[in-house]
Amino acid sequence: xxxxxxxxxxxxxxxxxxxxxxxxxxxxxxxxxxxxxxxxxxxxxxxxxxxxxxxxxxxxxxxxxxxxxxxxxxxxxxxxxxxxxxxxxxxxxxxxxx
Numbered sequence: 001x002x003x004x005x006x007x008x009x010x011x012x013x014x015x016x017x018x019x020x021x022x023x024x025x026x027x028x029x030x031x032x033x034x035x036x037x038x039x040x041x042x043x044x045x046x047x048x049x050x051x052x053x054x055x056x057x058x059x060x061x062x063x064x065x066x067x068x069x070x071x072x073x074x075x076x077x078x079x080x081x082x083x084x085x086x087x088x089x090x091x092x093x094x095x096x097x098x
Contacts, residue, residue: 003015004026006026009033009036009048039058
């Protein structure tokens with residue numbers, strides 16, 4: 001496990017994560033900050049809670065459409081694999097709700 005410090009919306013968050021995930025976490029923080037800044041300018045909003053909520057909603061819905069397209073395109077997969085993909089998608093959606 002490694003300690004990584006992520007700056008999200010101007011706040012620093014120290015996390016412990018497997019070394020293999022550190023770059024993914026940094027990349028994700030970069031995506032969040034970019035969308036946060038984009039919404040700040042686009043909607044002229046200063047409240048970081050509102051901006052983070054808008055960012056979370058955008059990223060969650062973006063992920064849902066990708067998952068739905070993937071599941072819809074998986075008709076050639078076995079029933080077991082398709083059910084597993086649906087299970088994983090539901091789990092990811094629950095994680096994004098937090």
